Every structure is written in structure tokens, then in C-alpha cells.
Amino acid sequence: MNKNSNDNRWQRKLASSTSQLARWTLAWVLTMALATFGPLFLWTDQALWTLGAIVLNTLMGLGMILASIKHLQSLDEMQQRIQLEAMGLTLGVVLVIGMSYSNLDISNLIPMDAEISILVMIMGLTFMTALFFGAKRYK
Amino acid sequence: MKNYLKQLRAQRQWTQAQLAEQLDVSRQTVNAIETGKFDPSLPLAFKAARIFGLTIEEIFQDEA
Numbered sequence: 001m002n003k004n005s006n007d008n009r010w011q012r013k014l015a016s017s018t019s020q021l022a023r024w025t026l027a028w029v030l031t032m033a034l035a036t037f038g039p040l041f042l043w044t045d046q047a048l049w050t051l052g053a054i055v056l057n058t059l060m061g062l063g064m065i066l067a068s069i070k071h072l073q074s075l076d077e078m079q080q081r082i083q084l085e086a087m088g089l090t091l092g093v094v095l096v097i098g099m100s101y102s103n104l105d106i107s108n109l110i111p112m113d114a115e116i117s118i119l120v121m122i123m124g125l126t127f128m129t130a131l132f133f134g135a136k137r138y139k
Numbered sequence: 140m141k142n143y144l145k146q147l148r149a150q151r152q153w154t155q156a157q158l159a160e161q162l163d164v165s166r167q168t169v170n171a172i173e174t175g176k177f178d179p180s181l182p183l184a185f186k187a188a189r190i191f192g193l194t195i196e197e198i199f200q201d202e203a
Contacts, residue, residue, distance in 0.1 A: 010165055076164035078177045138171040 017067070017074040024064040031057040078138055086130035093126045094119055141200045145173040147191050161190050 035053035043049045072083060098119050105114035148158050159169045171177035188195045
């Protein structure tokens with residue numbers, strides 16, 4: 001039996017789905033930048049172009065979701081559990097922090113308006129931290 | 140859950156990677172099962188039993 005055959009096969013399968021997910025994510029981020037900054041720097045007062053950029057961004061987002069599902073399916077059951085636990089924790093943290101953040105904004109206890117980008121950053125950081133500790137727990 | 144995966148694997152002189160290949164999981168998952176940090180699903184336990192030619196009870200035992 002080839003000692004490295006599992007690593008090769010496993011890594012190939014995972015690398016393929018990870019690479020697809022990375023490409024869709026990059027496309028989504030780039031089209032998000034286009035939809036956000038396009039109306040400011042590339043075209044002005046062209047609602048149709050802006051609408052087109054937003055539609056394109058949404059389509060890339062849908063592709064990213066499908067690639068993410070495929071990626072999750074390519075993981076084995078322990079890796080899926082790590083992902084599930086990280087997602088559950090992220091959902092809880094974002095819900096609780098998001099509502100508190102919104103309340104702080106509504107009651108004017110913070111000097112600025114609540115921005116959804118803050119929540120997206122908290123979501124990303126929570127998910128990455130949860131993945132790290134999840135993987136460490138099963139090591 | 141207690142298991143004898145490590146001993147059975149050692150008897151056959153398989154590496155974790157070789158067992159992982161047969162189970163169609165990652166080497167890390169085999170390691171986590173062997174060290175008792177992760178309990179496999181029933182289909183995976185059946186697969187392990189088939190590979191070793193044993194029953195599930197001969198490989199996995201409830202510690203409760």
C-alpha cells in the first residue's frame with residue numbers, strides 16, 4: 001500500500017473544492033468592490049451600470065454559496081463537525097453582538113451609526129477563531 | 140467510547156494514512172478516533188469493522 005496515497009487522494013479532493021471556493025470568493029469580493037466603488041469612481045449617475053454590478057455580485061455570491069456547500073461535502077465527518085460547531089458559534093455570537101450593537105446605536109450610546117461591515121468582520125474573526133480551536137481540540 | 144483501532148492497525152503494520160485511505164477520511168480523523176477525541180458515525184464504524192473483518196463491538200466499546 002502506498003504510504004502517501006491517502007494524503008494525495010485526500011488532499012487532491014480537498015484542494016480542488018478549496019480552490020473552487022477560493023475562486024468564487026475572490027470573484028464575489030471583486031464584484032462587491034465593483035458594485036461599491038464603481039458608482040463612485042468608474043461611472044457616475046448610471047443606475048443601470050450600478051444595477052448590473054449588483055446583480056453580478058449577487059450571482060457571484062450564489063456561486064460562492066454553492067462552492068461552499070461542495071467544499072463542506074468534500075470534508076470528512078470530523079471536519080464537518082468542526083465546521084458545524086464553528087458556524088453555530090459564529091451565528092450565536094453575531095446574533096447577540098449584532099443586537100447589542102443595534103441597541104447601542106438606537107439608544108445613541110455610540111457616537112456613530114451601526115455599520116454592517118463591523119458585523120461581517122466579527123463574523124469572520126469568530127469563525128476563524130472557532131475553526132482554529134475546533135481543529136486543535138481534535139488533534 | 141473506547142476502541143482498539145490503534146492496536147488493530149499496528150497488528151497489520153498500517154500507518155494512519157493507510158487506514159485513512161481505506162476509511163475514506165483524513166489521517167487527522169483516524170488519529171482523533173484512535174485517541175478517543177472523536178467518536179465515528181455508525182457507517183464509519185461499520186466500514187472499520189468490514190476492513191478489519193471484525194464486528195463493531197470487537198473494535199468499539201461503550202465506556203459508560
